[in-house]
Structures are given as C-alpha cells and as structure tokens.
Amino acid sequence: VAEWYALVAAPGAMEAREPLRDLRGALRAMLARVRGGRRDRVGLGRAEPTLRWLRSLSAFTEGEPGEGREPFELPRFWDALDQTFKVTSQEATKLSLAFSRPPLTSAEDCRKLSEDVQNAILAVATVYYWLPKGQGTTLRKMVRDATTEVVKGMIQLTETILSAPLESLSQEQLISTGGVWEACEQVSNLPRDNQAAVASALAACLGVVKDALEEMEHALVEGQDPYSDIVEDEELGFRGNRDTYWSEADRKLLSSCMGLMKASKACLKKVLAVVKAYGKADSPEQIAQLDDLADIANEISPSVDELALSMYPPMNQLAVRLNAAKLASVLKKVLEITKTSHVCPPSEEGWVQFLTGAVDHNMNKIKNFTQGQL
Structure with a gap:
C-alpha cells in the first residue's frame, strides 16, 4: 500500500516541491553574491525569478556598501540584524515542519513558504550590506561570515527536504534545521564594534599559536634519540635511522626556534591585552589602525605552523632558517604597527622593545647555527 501511495503521490509531490528547487537556486546565487562572487557563475535553473530577486538587493550592493545613504547608526544596525536572523530561524522551522508529516504540502503553500524564506534571507543580506567598510573590515568580515553560514544552512535544509522521502522527518532534516538555528543564534556572539572584532581575531590567533x-x-619531550645508548655502527658511522629523531646539532637549532615561537605567543598575548585596554573604534583612523593590526597578526599563526612543520625530523636546516626568517619578519611588523598605533601609549613601549630584541636574538642564533647551509 505504501509503495502504491508513493507512486500515486510522487507526481504531485514533485510539482509541490518545484518551488524549493527555485529557492535552492536563489539561495546559491545569494551565497555567491555575499561572498563576492559573480552571479553568472551560478547554475540558477529557472534564472528569471532568481535574478529578479537578486535585483532587489542590487540597490544595496552597488558601489561602496553602506555608503551614500542616511547616516549609519551601529545600534540600529545590530537591532535590525538580530531581528532578521530571528525571522530566518523561524522561517526555517516553518519550512521544515511543512515537509515533516502528511498531508502533502500543496504547490501553492510550498511557493509561499519559499517566498518567505527568500524574503528572510534577502533581509539578512540587505542588513549586512548596511554595514559600511568604514566601520572596520575585521568587523565586516565577521558579519559576512555569519551571514554566509545562515545562507549555507538554509541551502542545506532545502537540499535535505528535496532529497528526503515524501512527508517524513528524517534525522538529516532535523540536523539541517538545527544547523540553521545554530547559525542564526551566532548573531548574539558577534563583536559589536571593530575593537571587539580585532580582539576576537587576535584571541583566535593566540589560541592556535598556543596549540602549536x-x-x-x-x-621535543617524546622525540628523544632512541639510539642514544648504542655506539655508532662501525661501517655506517651513525646510530640507527636519524630520520626519526633530532641530532644534537638539530636540538641546538630547535632551542632558538622554540624561542621564536614563544616570542610569537608573547607578542599576541601582549597585543591582545593593549587592544582590549586601549583600543578604540571612535574614529576612522583608530578603526584603520586596528584593521592593520589584525591583518598582519593573522599572518603569525600560519608562519608559526610552517616553522613548526619544518622542525620535525628529518630536519632541513635551510628550510628551518627560511621559515624562521619569515616568522621573525611578521613579528617585527606586528610590533612596529603596534608601537605606532593608538593602542600603544608610551607606558607600553617597553615590552615592544623587549620582544623586538628577543626576536632579533633568536633569529641571529638561528642564522649562526645554519651558516654552513647557505
């Protein structure tokens, strides 16, 4: 009986779900738009409804976002963004419930649900575009990332419903619905100005560097020489396989590399502290200085990772030297930008000078240890 019902119901169900396919295309186009992609790269299927929908966003996305309109008010922006995320969460719930149990959702009801979801997502994207770059590129990126997560979550929910059996609430659909809820709830965790955004970005970098x-x-503790108690092989002239452990010469170099990594941690920790204590987002100059600091600080973590990877045996000392030099250069730029910005009053210049000296000291030792590799 169930198979017969599915066969009979399938044509109607396919027709009823057709608006969901249009919705999926529209959401994919919106995702590409918010990410900064070109909409003509996206497979839209029935393109006209989607393009008409996107045109309603164009008034907000042409030129400099958030510029040339009524004066921007940050509190009003956050109120609007909170509301649009809340509405989107509610629309996700309505959409999921409509396809979770009999009777079959009609094509007309599905079209209305799809339009409501489109309008909710359009509102989210529109409010995102209210936020001018002048409020801080670090803040704006975090809001953009939160917006894209909501759109991606809604795409996933739509795809799950389209691929699910007729009128049944699958585990995948529950997970997808929860994913949209979670993405929408993240708006409450977003930093409310660029000072808080940069502090958040620095804290994330610090966490990664600490882990590394x-x-x-x-x-280093686990990687002791496993052959230290064995005399050198008379024919080969060395003990065992040195690809698996550090030689004594390697360990001398490692000590200075570790010093550079510790300086990275100390640098991020101190910069984060002064951004929290002295950072302001009251003027364009202050906002720009914070963004410059975040941009260069973001290079510390990948530079630390590259150095750490090159430190494992078998060690290529020249590669270690090059990666150490790259990290040292990034650290000195961070310290220089910090010293010349508003977050570093004269009372804080001492640690900047100290860490600059620590970076130079460790880098000079690394150069001395690897001189023969050049």
Whole structure:
C-alpha cells in the first residue's frame, strides 16, 4: 500500500516541491553574491525569478556598501540584524515542519513558504550590506561570515527536504534545521564594534599559536634519540635511522626556534591585552589602525605552523632558517604597527622593545647555527 501511495503521490509531490528547487537556486546565487562572487557563475535553473530577486538587493550592493545613504547608526544596525536572523530561524522551522508529516504540502503553500524564506534571507543580506567598510573590515568580515553560514544552512535544509522521502522527518532534516538555528543564534556572539572584532581575531590567533607551541614542546619531550645508548655502527658511522629523531646539532637549532615561537605567543598575548585596554573604534583612523593590526597578526599563526612543520625530523636546516626568517619578519611588523598605533601609549613601549630584541636574538642564533647551509 505504501509503495502504491508513493507512486500515486510522487507526481504531485514533485510539482509541490518545484518551488524549493527555485529557492535552492536563489539561495546559491545569494551565497555567491555575499561572498563576492559573480552571479553568472551560478547554475540558477529557472534564472528569471532568481535574478529578479537578486535585483532587489542590487540597490544595496552597488558601489561602496553602506555608503551614500542616511547616516549609519551601529545600534540600529545590530537591532535590525538580530531581528532578521530571528525571522530566518523561524522561517526555517516553518519550512521544515511543512515537509515533516502528511498531508502533502500543496504547490501553492510550498511557493509561499519559499517566498518567505527568500524574503528572510534577502533581509539578512540587505542588513549586512548596511554595514559600511568604514566601520572596520575585521568587523565586516565577521558579519559576512555569519551571514554566509545562515545562507549555507538554509541551502542545506532545502537540499535535505528535496532529497528526503515524501512527508517524513528524517534525522538529516532535523540536523539541517538545527544547523540553521545554530547559525542564526551566532548573531548574539558577534563583536559589536571593530575593537571587539580585532580582539576576537587576535584571541583566535593566540589560541592556535598556543596549540602549536604545546604540540612542539610535547614532541621535543617524546622525540628523544632512541639510539642514544648504542655506539655508532662501525661501517655506517651513525646510530640507527636519524630520520626519526633530532641530532644534537638539530636540538641546538630547535632551542632558538622554540624561542621564536614563544616570542610569537608573547607578542599576541601582549597585543591582545593593549587592544582590549586601549583600543578604540571612535574614529576612522583608530578603526584603520586596528584593521592593520589584525591583518598582519593573522599572518603569525600560519608562519608559526610552517616553522613548526619544518622542525620535525628529518630536519632541513635551510628550510628551518627560511621559515624562521619569515616568522621573525611578521613579528617585527606586528610590533612596529603596534608601537605606532593608538593602542600603544608610551607606558607600553617597553615590552615592544623587549620582544623586538628577543626576536632579533633568536633569529641571529638561528642564522649562526645554519651558516654552513647557505
């Protein structure tokens, strides 16, 4: 009986779900637009409804976002964004419930649900575009990321419904619905100005660098020479396979590399502290200085990772030297930008000078240890 019902109901169900396919195309186009992509790269299927929908956003996305309109008010922006995320969460719930149990959702009801979801997502994207770049590129990126997560979540929910059996609430649909809820709830965790956004970005970088440092410290403890109690092989002239452990010369170099990694951690920790204590987002100059600091600080973590990877045996000392030099250069730029910005009053210049000296000291030792590799 169930199979017969599915066969009979399938044509009607396919027709009823057709607006969901249009919705999926529209959401994909919106995702590309918010990410900064070109809409003509996206497979839209029935393109006209989607393009008409996107044109309603164009008035907000042409030229400099958030510029040339009524004066921007940050509190009003957050109120609007909170509301649009809340409405989107509600629309996700309505859409999921409509396709979770009999009777079959009609094509007309499905079209109305799809339009409501489109309008909710359009409102989210529109409010995002209210936020001018002048409020801070770091803040704007975080709002953009939150917006794209909501759109991606809604795409996933739509795809799950389209691929699910007729009128049944699958585990995948529950997970997808929860994913939209979670993405919408993240708006409450977003930093409310560029000072808070930069502090958040620095804290994230610091966490990654701490993890890398702890991992390397653990590796140094565990990576003792397993052949230290064996005399050198008379024919080969060395003990065992040195691809699996550090030689004594390697360990001398490692000590200075670890010093550079510790300086990275200390640098981020101190910069984060002064951004929290002295950072302001009251003027364009202050906002720009914070963004410059966040941009260069974001280079510390990948530079630490590259150095750490090159430190594992078998060690290529020249690669270690090059990666150490790259990290040292990034750290000195961070310290220089910090010193010349509003977050560093004269009372804070001492640690900047100290860390600059620590970076130079460790880098000079690395150069001395690897001189023969050039």
